[in-house]
Amino acid sequence: MKMNKVAVIGVGLTKFGELWDQSFSDLFVEAGANAIVDAGIDGKDIDAIYLGNMSGGRFIEQEHMASLISDQAGLNPAPATRIEAACASGGLAVRQGVIAVASGMHDVVVVGGVEKMTDITSERVTQTLITAADQEWEAFLGMTFPGVYALIARRHMHEFGTTREQLAAVSVKNHANAKDNPHAQFRFDVTVEQVLGSTMVADPLTLLDCSPITDGAACIVLASPEKAKEFTDSPVYITGAGQATSTIALHDRERITVSDATINAAKAAYKMAGKGPEDIDVAEVHDCFTIAELLAIEGLGFCEIGEGGPFTEEGSTARGGKISVNTSGGLKAKGHPVGATGVAQVVEVVLQLRGEAGKRQVDADVGLTHNVGGSGGTAAVHILEK
């Protein structure tokens, strides 16, 4: 397909963490205000809003959130649309925003992502997150998400010789990056020994292999290239947008150690942008568990299938390595407010491409974001360029 490129002219985030004194709409409004100030636009310039949110209905007993946040941000009557695809809700919201601008339907679109996860018990959070899996064939039988990814990790270790230490290396790297990110939930280093020695969650994954439960919001402002010129001399462009679906339930997949949705979404995005994995300098990928980052960098073509463990352990994905992966700290250490994550990934890559990433800045002209729903039932990949 042919599509016009779309400019990102503003980005905004809240702090990620356990934010007990902020409601979900407080979070959206804060991130949105930051993005609007960054873009230098006014509320009246905004033609439409897309909101990524996984489960307002279960986390805070609120559906119809896009309308509510639009109202609370003073943006009525602009169309406001919620997009849901579990933990890929944000990435899909970005894609719908891109399509809305590229189609000529709207000139300036705000894409937000928000999740308020800490208002309910962690047991109910676990029950809610597993609604991203196949309820009838996985959740009802007792499966949890750490359990799903533990099965994948164990099989990856069996097939490719991936080691426990290599998984831990993902966590160590991402914590080191988060330390330099003022918005991150966990701003401290961990060692391989600490990861291995932390509480077992689902063998072989320990607590420090898992992303946390997080409140937070992220927001970006998209515009047509012509419109963008009114507001900035140096927009970042989204030049590729790919999305793919794969089987949700693990038992229905031909192979569980490879993410077909990631591969297909990446193929579409690379083709649209006329780029390949060798062109990518910086990437935010979906590391909800350490094993997920290995599947991501393999599926995106940064290394061969099965080689993610050694590739990470040797430092190729560290800041300033062959390709800088999850400079923000990733889901693991920046935090993972599920519906916000896909939008927050774009925020980080835009900051990197603008040279505004502070202490975690790397040298980058082309970036990529990769957002996954469930254990790979959905994937969204975007390519961004200066």
Add this chain to the structure above:
Amino acid sequence: MKMNKVAVIGVGLTKFGELWDQSFSDLFVEAGANAIVDAGIDGKDIDAIYLGNMSGGRFIEQEHMASLISDQAGLNPAPATRIEAACASGGLAVRQGVIAVASGMHDVVVVGGVEKMTDITSERVTQTLITAADQEWEAFLGMTFPGVYALIARRHMHEFGTTREQLAAVSVKNHANAKDNPHAQFRFDVTVEQVLGSTMVADPLTLLDCSPITDGAACIVLASPEKAKEFTDSPVYITGAGQATSTIALHDRERITVSDATINAAKAAYKMAGKGPEDIDVAEVHDCFTIAELLAIEGLGFCEIGEGGPFTEEGSTARGGKISVNTSGGLKAKGHPVGATGVAQVVEVVLQLRGEAGKRQVDADVGLTHNVGGSGGTAAVHILEK
């Protein structure tokens, strides 16, 4: 804005009702198969799927539904995206499908809507439906949706002299239409006396003023005009697509007897299509309660504000009246599987424009659909033409 028109080349429905022996994915697959057969296309022709669903998370403990139904319908790896805006989820999914085709991003898109509402108790259904209102300021205080619309009805009666009998006339008309619709949940006549004498739900609204709890799915196939020619000589075109947001909570509105979201969405759709209310021959409007149909026909410009009661009572919205409204039976009598409703409305208008509406056929060249989220926090309006 300028947008290419988009063709509807196939439509499909399930029966609407209490369908205890069918799961939500059974429903989607049945409606989808009907639409695909109607379009004469094959699964491999489908580039993307949009799914309208209000609350899979609460009704059946399943989020990430678009990916799941895409898998179960054999459509992987095509992008599958769920759209949510309470009872307007289906209408917004249609609009996203229209944008996706008009943008050139996809050539053939399936838009489905599905809701499986009868797997939980009716008390929990009520608790779930009210998540479409403002949870913090309406639901937590004990408000239910019949209560919200009862307040609007009482005020409409006070301001405009609307009578209880005029409200009942909406129900009588829509039941008469549903009798001729083989997919409808309630295929029987009711009288004004029966509506007035049925169980009080929220004064002044009785049971027969309220749409029911329904399982069901609807599906349409959209294509670019060029692509449509490969499959049909007589497509129906969507020539206008409008969406607007308004305040969710009643107490924040300047006036509660007028739906600003409806007015703004209609304005956008009419402008895009180059049409006005006087051009519309047949319309499916959002009659979740009888009072809602009055707000709809007033906001859409079929009659003056406040005149919906007499306009309905005199038969102007009956089949073959000035404008035929809810020939399908509407939400009231066809049934209201919330996420499916906005898509099912398009199905009915397409059948009418094609001359395939059987016993309920009216003379029509231009049709309109109108789908509302909550008590008017969101509205979507589409214009369809032969």
